[in-house]
Amino acid sequence: SAARQRCAQLDKESVFEWFGLHLNPAKRIEFMCGLLHMCQPLELRFLGSYLEDLARKDYHVLRDFEFRANSPSDLGVLTDVVDPVIRSKLLVCLSLLGSDSRECAGILFRILSSEEDCGFSANDTAGGPLEQIALLFTMASLHPAFHFHQRQVVRELLDKIELSMEEGKRQRQRRLNVQATVMSNKPTLAHLNPKLYIELSMYSFFSIPPWAVINTIHD
Template sequence: MLKMKLQMRTGEERGDKTHEDDSLDPSKPRLAAPTATSSLISERLQQPPGPRKHATQLDKETVFEWFGLHSNPAKRIEFMCGLLHMCQPLELRFLGSYLEDLARKDYHVLRDHECRANTLSEVGMLTNALDPVVRSKLLVFLSLLGSDNRECAGILSRVLNNVDLALFYRNYDYSLPPFRDPLPQTFYPPYREPEKEPRELSASDTTAEALEQLALLFTMASLHPAFHFHQKEVVRGLLEKTELLLEEERRQRQLRLNAQTATTDLQKQPESTIIVVIWRCSHC
């Protein structure tokens, strides 16, 4: 401290103004040597102010929007499991604690269903996954199945392996799409104007909903730790075939929607325009 004070006094006696002295004097502006960094900053300050955009934040919002609004349950589960596989061990332990706290809120509501989902006699009663009631129970049981319950997982695996998609289409009175492989991406229903009176679901709506439930069943089974590797492989094949059917279902529905839109637009056109169109078609 003594040496530093002596040096400062010596500088004052000489009348020298060092860079440190200037920085301590608020009445005088600080002068900095021009550098590449300072020039870039000055150029940015001279630019007109615009809307602030954060690429990372925008990307995060896009992912949230896709996950919450534009993704079906099967894709949501598959996406989350893929993210968990990329996490580090400590991150997984933290996420495990976080998930445990979230799941504790619904523990009392799902406790009875969880006991039934892990009981052989209860699981053995579910035999036909094409039945809507049985399919709903299978979704609940697979969601609550224990990670080490191999016995119940074996029963569920046999039930899912017996799903006949051709029979499924016959039950819903719907023709099987012309695939090269007759056995089973995401289905996004087109926008509809709100209707005043409730309408009954068409065969196409019911088929798409049932196929999405089957895709969810196959996705959970292919990722569940209670299933053996070969069981997951078989169910994964069924999932791929189901996704092909969903993709074809969406394509067929879009074609029907386009045809209805074209018919409506043609009906709204004036009669003279229709006559001109017919005349041009006849002279082609």
């Protein structure tokens, strides 16, 4: 089919570059989860073993963090999503949250659902708070420890965050367009003083001495 032919023409290196350089962290997570949903059962079992081996390399480094991420008492104090330190800790906790940690997922859900707007505006720059919030809500909306209705609520909040991010992009693009228009409409030397512009052009091309140009200007 035509679709299959187009897919066959995709360059693997280009896909890697697109994934690594052009997707933000939230979209990377979402894209990978989407690919896994398309895999066959035996492929998933193989990938599970492969991921388990990769994760084992960092087990000792992350063991203490994983314990705290699955501890209700430790999670209960991480309530201020606006605080960048708390936000970073929540990202770590969601990354290390066990798939059967329902109680901890419930605590995280209450934290996230109480921060609908998170106090950020559409003007926040890329890579800033809104992008981190989007990653946080994306992970929660896909995490198996959350109940279905919890993931739905988080997904609705994520949609609002993404709309804010898109609005921020449009506002930044409009500002760039305005700046470009202003710069293009600035009067140049050729408009302000055509005679001076011609004389300076001659000097740069024929190496006319500066005093000659100055004398010409004052004629």
